[in-house]
Amino acid sequence: MPAAAISLRGWGWRYAGRKAWACRGVDLEIAAGERVLLVGPSGAGKSTVLRAVAGLLDPQTAAEQEGKVLVDGRPAATTRDRVGVLFQDPEASLVMSRSGDDVAFGLENAGVPADQIWPRVDAALREVGFGYGRDRPTTALSGGEQQRLALAGALARRPSMLVLDEPTANLDPPGAAAVLGAVTATVAPTTGGARTDTTLLIVEHRVDDVVGLVDRVVVLEPGGGVVDDGTPAEVFGRRGAALAAAGVWVPAPWGPPPPPYVPGPGGEPLLAARDLALTYPRTDRPALDGVHLTVRRGEATAVTGPNGSGKSTLAMLLAGLLPPDAGTVELNDSPGRPLHRWRSRALCRRVGTVFQDPEHQFVARTVRDELLVGPRRVGLDAVVARERCDELLARLRLDRLAGANPFALSGGEKRRLSVAAVLATSPDLLVMDEPTFGQDAQTWAELLDLCVQLRTDGTAIVAVTHDQAFATALADHRVQVAAGRLTTEVAA
């Protein structure tokens, strides 16, 4: 089937229960076979546009809508069979337990005759470079492999258009590279891709790696529709600075240079982990084994490593949130008292933990109450607690949101709140699991500044991260985890 042309005319969408339009006044023509990257600040409605084009917006979830979304002149809701979609979280998009069955799922739905299904499944798996047989359990795949499997599931249906909604956001750098490599190999003719009959529409946060894949960049503005349109060089060239200021990740060479590394003051050893080992129930391989680590005041440690290497497990052990099978984690001033045995209210005074998903941390109804949870639990004087809360609200630009529900905040605001809530008890050690995950450039820079300040004040920081730029700018000390072991300890 030939590639599809997309046309949005005066299109707008307001979700039920929201006052603001997710997008409004969007006019955009995409010719058949074009490869388009959609960028814009958070809240510009990029994902909403993608869903509309893919025909996945349920009219029942709209309070109001206006204009049209057409695929080859027909309403997008009726052309869904011509669109392949890749979502951010592959775990939540795979349906079947065996890899081949999952690719076959979309063909069964399309009513492809049974004898044609398996040859098409095998061809799609080959096309994305899937290295296993059809029987491979989907749970045994890494994130990058799962996402490539999801791509095969989309390609097997021979779509006229491929729509990618932050397809690499959840992946480690090697996984992201493999997925983008598969996309390039299949649908980008400029780089020798086999399929020249597919229109491509991508939203991606960290755009460095996808810029080479597209021939056109479209800029959306919250409530303002399309504000710029052209080749990557044109758009980022004339608008790079403004986009960066609005929090959009602008790729090199148009974006601002990465922030330089500033060393921390260093200080006394604060925490020691000795010979840690942990094996999760019903697994045959230890998640972590034989790990030694010393954490110092005024020093930042970055823990890197592939998905599933055990680095998040290490963070949880260092934070006293998970009991190890063997070994100990102790604060140097409290020898003989392993952290995992501490009562929670004592623990949160010394060690603060920021989780990958901020929502996992929220326990209160308002932003202000969220900041007061910790101080109340450690028995801080109410006046002092309120002062500290106000100071943190101002410092993290949350003061105007003090009465808002934490779950109603934007992604960047949620992240700032999750950090502020942990800082409210002034912990000596801050453990962060993927703190910059999914954040825009502005929140990213603010997080980095905050970490630098905390470190200057003597706080010890441990950050588990895939984010090389963040690790490079912050880490005084880098640790790599691979297959449950610390493999390298590189002094920066």
Place this chain on the structure above:
Amino acid sequence: MTLLQTHISADPAAPLARRNPVAKIGAALLPLLALLVSVDPVTSTLLLAAALASVPAWGLRWRGLVRRLWPLGLAVAMVALGNAVFTDRKGGETLLDLGPLLVTTESLAAGAVAGLRVAAIALPGVLAVLTIDPVDLADALVQQLRVPPRFAYGSLAAFRLAPLTAAEWEVLGRSRRARGLGGDRNPFAAASVLAGRLFALLVGAVRRGTQLAAAMDARGFDSTAQRTSARRQAFARADAALVAGSVALTAAAVTLAVVTGAWNPVLG
């Protein structure tokens, strides 16, 4: 649920393991009908013996089965013991007399029958479930029983999210501990933390379910086209034979019980 998630130890090529899931479930449910109607040693013993004798044919190893089924064994023992103590049939010789705790030969026999019955009810179902692949079950439900695909495969997909939800429950527990919550002696405080954790779990599950539904619809799950099946679940003669065998066995057990006068309907 854990039973279904770990159907690993079975040899999939064994004669009964290979059967159509619908046939397996049918064969496992038939004896249940007789066992629910009557409490007698003959029906229970015969059907339990048949189920035990069939274990190798399901491709299951005794050792793995015992390791998996000890909770069932414990439950059976508790039922037997409880019935032995609390039955009002206290005839025969007294074996143990500790005031209200009176065990006689007759009460012991009653307890044994109750235990046998529970074991005979549970075992065939467990054997079937342990050897059924959830995907095969969904296929068979759609192809043999004409269950709507939207229901069968939707449930299958939701089922796949269970381990993710279990993992999220652990993360939510840790995040609460990190905030200084939990570990309270005050039951009200503990209940409030638990309620918050449950609510957060629910929010996450709904969100993930919504994402999954969108991903499925993006691959045409809600399409009106006639759906095809990549995997054929045949209902072969051997499957019919399995069901017929179960019917014959159940009938034989009931007949024997009636003939020997052991048949003892629960109602009546």
